[in-house]
Amino acid sequence: MSxxxxxxxxxxxxxxxxxxxxxxxxxxxxxxAVLAGGRYGLLLAIGLGFGVALEGLRFGFAGPxxxxxxRREPAGLLAQLLAIGLVAAVAMPLLASHPQELSPAHxxxxxxxxxxxxxxxxxxxxxxGCGSGTLVNAGSGNVVGALALPFFAIGSFAGSLHLGWxxxxxxxxVVAVEGVSGLAITLAGLAVVAGLAIRLGVPGGSRLPRRLWxxxxxxxxxxxLNLVVAGQPWGVVYGLGLWAAKGAAALGADLSANAFxxxxxxxxxxxASLLTDVTSLTNFGIIAGALLVSLWRGGLGAGLPRLxxxxxxxxxxxxxxxxxxxxxxxxxxxxxxxxxxSTGSLHGWVWFLAAFAGSWLGIRLRPALGLEARP
Amino acid sequence: xxxxxxxxxxxxGIAGVLALDATISKPPNPYRAPPLLALGSGLxxxxxxxxxxxx
Numbered sequence: 001m002s003x004x005x006x007x008x009x010x011x012x013x014x015x016x017x018x019x020x021x022x023x024x025x026x027x028x029x030x031x032x033a034v035l036a037g038g039r040y041g042l043l044l045a046i047g048l049g050f051g052v053a054l055e056g057l058r059f060g061f062a063g064p065x066x067x068x069x070x071r072r073e074p075a076g077l078l079a080q081l082l083a084i085g086l087v088a089a090v091a092m093p094l095l096a097s098h099p100q101e102l103s104p105a106h107x108x109x110x111x112x113x114x115x116x117x118x119x120x121x122x123x124x125x126x127x128x129g130c131g132s133g134t135l136v137n138a139g140s141g142n143v144v145g146a147l148a149l150p151f152f153a154i155g156s157f158a159g160s161l162h163l164g165w166x167x168x169x170x171x172x173x174v175v176a177v178e179g180v181s182g183l184a185i186t187l188a189g190l191a192v193v194a195g196l197a198i199r200l201g202v203p204g205g206s207r208l209p210r211r212l213w214x215x216x217x218x219x220x221x222x223x224x225l226n227l228v229v230a231g232q233p234w235g236v237v238y239g240l241g242l243w244a245a246k247g248a249a250a251l252g253a254d255l256s257a258n259a260f261x262x263x264x265x266x267x268x269x270x271x272a273s274l275l276t277d278v279t280s281l282t283n284f285g286i287i288a289g290a291l292l293v294s295l296w297r298g299g300l301g302a303g304l305p306r307l308x309x310x311x312x313x314x315x316x317x318x319x320x321x322x323x324x325x326x327x328x329x330x331x332x333x334x335x336x337x338x339x340x341x342s343t344g345s346l347h348g349w350v351w352f353l354a355a356f357a358g359s360w361l362g363i364r365l366r367p368a369l370g371l372e373a374r375p
Numbered sequence: 376x377x378x379x380x381x382x383x384x385x386x387x388g389i390a391g392v393l394a395l396d397a398t399i400s401k402p403p404n405p406y407r408a409p410p411l412l413a414l415g416s417g418l419x420x421x422x423x424x425x426x427x428x429x430x
Contacts, residue, residue, distance in 0.1 A: 036405055146384060230413055235425040236425065263427075277423075291385075291386070304378065330425065339425075
């Protein structure tokens with residue numbers, strides 16, 4: 001990697017240099033703080049931190065699940081469980097002591113929720129990017145992630161339009177654990193999964209490299225900051241669906257008759273600026289943070305994969321499915337798995353089981369769809 | 376082709392989303408913004424989350 005310029009990029013090009021992109025990111029945070037309010041600027045900064053940590057420390061979800069399923073390497077999965085446990089250890093007592101100010105990521109378990117999580121697991125292996133992963137991939141110039149992202153947003157919006165019908169198939173009451181006993185149950189559950197992963201893993205595969213220890217701590221810290229600043233846990237999917245809903249509204253769609261978008265909280269988000277939407281701001285930040293890391297590393301000089309037409313079609317369909325299924329599943333790997341489990345929701349655990357099963361299928365579908373890059 | 380034009384397209388796409396939003400949404404009002412931190416504010420969280428089950 002070049003010391004002063006991007007690999008292959010002339011100094012002074014639009015992405016060139018290291019100082020200018022950081023200065024622009026800081027400027028963007030300050031601009032949002034001035035235009036919308038300090039909280040929103042801070043949320044964009046938290047998103048930037050997520051993006052830098054996820055891309056810079058190579059902390060992901062789809063990749064580690066693939067490593068566990070294909071090669072029985074559990075280190076990445078263990079890092080996820082560690083991060084979730086760290087968040088739970090602080091978030092659950094905070095949620096119990098400040099119920100008026102902080103809200104958890106609790107959602108019901110239902111037929112469509114389970115099916116949605118399974119399909120999400122399939123799709124996230126097809127594009128090798130989950131909710132946060134697709135944002136990171138797009139920001140780092142990965143063409144698969146960049147192509148999947150707009151369809152992810154459209155799919156999430158489409159899912160929101162049909163959510164009432166899907167929920168009508170059967171939805172159990174919300175089940176969640178809270179307080180000290182809830183935290184103990186959550187940590188015990190994480191320990192059981194970790195123990196199982198270690199037992200199934202190859203010898204030596206459970207040892208976390210230093211970057212994953214660091215990543216788990218940083219991601220957990222940022223997730224807690226998200227909760228303390230926004231009053232709600234880290235999420236991804238809602239913001240993406242909102243972007244597409246804004247586009248539909250701009251094209252003349254009347255969303256006031258739709259049950260999801262007519263709900264007061266969603267109608268308010270639809271009318272308000274994206275600069276005041278929590279998940280949109282952190283999503284923007286994740287994309288920008290991943291771009292920053294790619295600039296620092298010179299990663300934007302890397303070539304694009306050579307894939308057959310059927311693979312590109314599969315990416316588009318997978319993008320739609322990522323969005324649609326995660327809306328039905330009440331979140332993706334972030335909103336349901338990470339934030340659901342770390343705030344005590346049963347749906348987070350059910351999501352994990354269903355999506356992991358879906359990942360097994362998705363991994364096996366990749367070669368048939370031409371998604372393994374040709375040399 | 377490298378990743379550079381793809382990243383540029385993503386940045387332009389995000390800029391387009393923000394530009395579209397600016398034309399159809401209420402402009403933000405920093406003077407009515409919530410406190411910096413939700414924790415300790417005494418206010419209920421007003422955002423929407425992925426775990427929302429709809430109405």
